Amino acid sequence: MEGKDIQVQKKKEVEPQGEFTQEGPFFIPNVDIFENEDNIVLLADMPGVAKDNIDIRLEDGQLLIRGKVSRDVPGDYVLSEYSIGDYHSSFSLSAIIDQTKIQASMKNGVLRVVLPKSDKSKHRKITIKSHQET
């Protein structure tokens, strides 16, 4: 097999803001954020979160992401290398995002959010015309 060996990334625990009715650890997902000409794309690793258990909302220019996981475990632990907890994350959105056209999808525990850039912010090529003298 080609490619490098993968190292485990320790889950980053977070103290959530505000009051929560649920106890237990919360984690920040590992994310990739990249930008192309038309969109900003966010990918977040959230293993254990089903499509229906994800909550994405826009509040005051913030993109809030919450993913719920089941904490049920069968039987008693013999080996425990990772903790189970919900995912919480927030990102500030700049004005260049067209907030009405944000799309999100979930596959195999990875969330994908596509944030289209508004027309205003797209690079525009300005053609220079020769000045017509009258």
Next chain:
Amino acid sequence: MAIIRLRQPAYPGAGFSSGRFGKNLNVFENEMHRLFHKFFGSDLAAPHSTVFPPINVCQDNDNFYLTAELPGMEPSDVIVDIEQDSIEIRGERKIDTEGENLCYHRREREGGRFSRKINFKDRIDTGKVTAGLKDGILKVTMPRAQESQPKKIVVKTE
């Protein structure tokens, strides 16, 4: 200076009995409990492995249950080998390139190949093992072999 916000008890009914100071003590005790766990708890309770993927194993009288976090992986990318007393998980996590001319703001997700072997002290009934990958979590249920299941012996009168 940090402001410590008092929260409701993590475990209702835990701690001291509710007397005159009972409630406050409860909150205080839970706060100490939480702080202790914040500093020492997670590392003491769960020695985090540096080998991918992170694995949890549970057991009951009939089965071993293994779960592993493999976000973004398809079932065809994971190979699970079962032997009578061990399980091996292999594969490669690929992070797809999303095209040319991209500007990355953050890049935390990692790809690469992995291989892990876990040994069990008891025998497994290899014919009845089931494995599934859902929402980025691999779940393997391994029934214990008959001879390693706890036996109940009925005592008769003679």
